[in-house]
Amino acid sequence: DSGVTQTPKHLITATGQRVTLRCSPRSGDLSVYWYQQSLDQGLQFLIQYYNGEERAKGNILERFSAQQFPDLHSELNLSSLELGDSALYFCASSVEVHLGTEAFFGQGTRLTVV
Amino acid sequence: SQQGEEDPQALSIQEGENATMNCSYKTSINNLQWYRQNSGRGLVHLILIRSNEREKHSGRLRVTLDTSKKSSSLLITASRAADTASYFCATAPMNRDDKIIFGKGTRLHILP
Numbered sequence: 001d002s003g004v005t006q007t008p009k010h011l012i013t014a015t016g017q018r019v020t021l022r023c024s025p026r027s028g029d030l031s032v033y034w035y036q037q038s039l040d041q042g043l044q045f046l047i048q049y050y051n052g053e054e055r056a057k058g059n060i061l062e063r064f065s066a067q068q069f070p071d072l073h074s075e076l077n078l079s080s081l082e083l084g085d086s087a088l089y090f091c092a093s094s095v096e097v098h099l100g101t102e103a104f105f106g107q108g109t110r111l112t113v114v
Numbered sequence: 115s116q117q118g119e120e121d122p123q124a125l126s127i128q129e130g131e132n133a134t135m136n137c138s139y140k141t142s143i144n145n146l147q148w149y150r151q152n153s154g155r156g157l158v159h160l161i162l163i164r165s166n167e168r169e170k171h172s173g174r175l176r177v178t179l180d181t182s183k184k185s186s187s188l189l190i191t192a193s194r195a196a197d198t199a200s201y202f203c204a205t206a207p208m209n210r211d212d213k214i215i216f217g218k219g220t221r222l223h224i225l226p
Contacts, residue, residue, distance in 0.1 A: 002156060033214060042202065042218035043157075056213045090156060092214075102147060103204075103214055105156035 003027065006091050006106035014114055018079040021109045025072055025093030031055070032074040033103060034066055037088040049074055081113045118146075118203045118217030126223040133190040135220040137203030138183075146179055147204045148188050151219070157202065160188075165208070190222075198224045 003026035013019055025032050030051045035043040045058035049068035060066075063081075068074045078085060088110050092103040121136045137146070145164045149157040163170045163179045163186065170177045176189040190197055200219040207213065 002158075004156075035216070043216040045213050045215055048213060058213060088154065092157075094214075102159040102162055103157075104159070105149075107156045108154075110154070 002104040002106065004091060004093050004104050004106035006089075006109050008109060009107065010110050010112075012112045012114060013081060015081055015083060017081050017113075018077065019081065019111065021076040021078070021089050021091075021111075023074045023076070023091030023093075023106060025074070025091075026104050029093035029095055029104070030072065031094045031096075032068055032072070033092040033094070034060075034074070034076050035090045035092065037090060037108075038086075043090065046076070078111070083113050086111055086113045118205050118215060120201070120203055120217045120220040122220060123218070124221040124223070126225055127193060128225050129193055129195055131193055133193050133197070133222055133224075135188045135201050135222070137186045137188070137217055139186075139203075139205045139217075140184065141205075142208040143181075143205045144208050145206045146177075146186050147206070147214070148175075148177060148186075149202045149204060149216075151200045151202065153199075160201075193222075193224045195224050195226060198222060 005024040007022045033048045034046040046060040048056040066076045088108045090108045092105045094101050094103045118139045147162045148160045151157045161172045174191045179186045200221050202216045202219040204216045
């Protein structure tokens with residue numbers, strides 16, 4: 001158990017809908033990262049938050065947004081869903097920002113858009 | 115774009131043999147990390163090597179880092195069936211941008 005909790009584990013929804021994925025980081029970790037993993041693909045970095053503030057942005061679509069709350073949990077919002085958004089979405093957390101420490105991953109949310 | 119590129123994309127070896135995977139990256143890094151992912155599950159951190167280190171060991175794992183060539187290798191000795199998984203390298207850049215960027219991974223299959 002990594003200590004990072006993601007909910008829900010599975011999500012099936014229709015095109016055009018909006019969903020929210022939730023992540024609770026490990027106790028004490030201030031950084032939260034979101035990644036998207038499509039079939040047979042590596043992990044695409046989406047966005048990172050540190051202590052409530054957006055710190056780094058990757059290839060995140062405008063239809064996607066995220067935030068980190070004062071209690072450090074994070075949510076990834078995906079709207080106007082398309083079939084191609086079907087993927088595993090991972091959240092990871094870590095302690096240090098600039099020095100780079102190991103990241104602890106949740107078990108992911110498998111999103112299926114039908 | 116991906117920072118790290120693992121090579122090979124897939125590798126099948128007999129149980130007991132050694133497995134070597136390579137990773138190349140593009141920009142200066144603070145550290146490089148290797149992760150394992152069992153099918154459809156979250157990633158598990160294996161080992162971290164800092165830019166001022168050349169080699170690191172952890173159990174049956176040996177990681178090397180050559181910053182002049184911007185490359186790293188992961189060696190798994192005496193492979194076991196349980197080592198079957200995808201292995202990813204991830205880089206933490208030197209600049210203050212705190213992304214941890216992953217490659218596409220090497221799929222390792224250990225044959226009984």
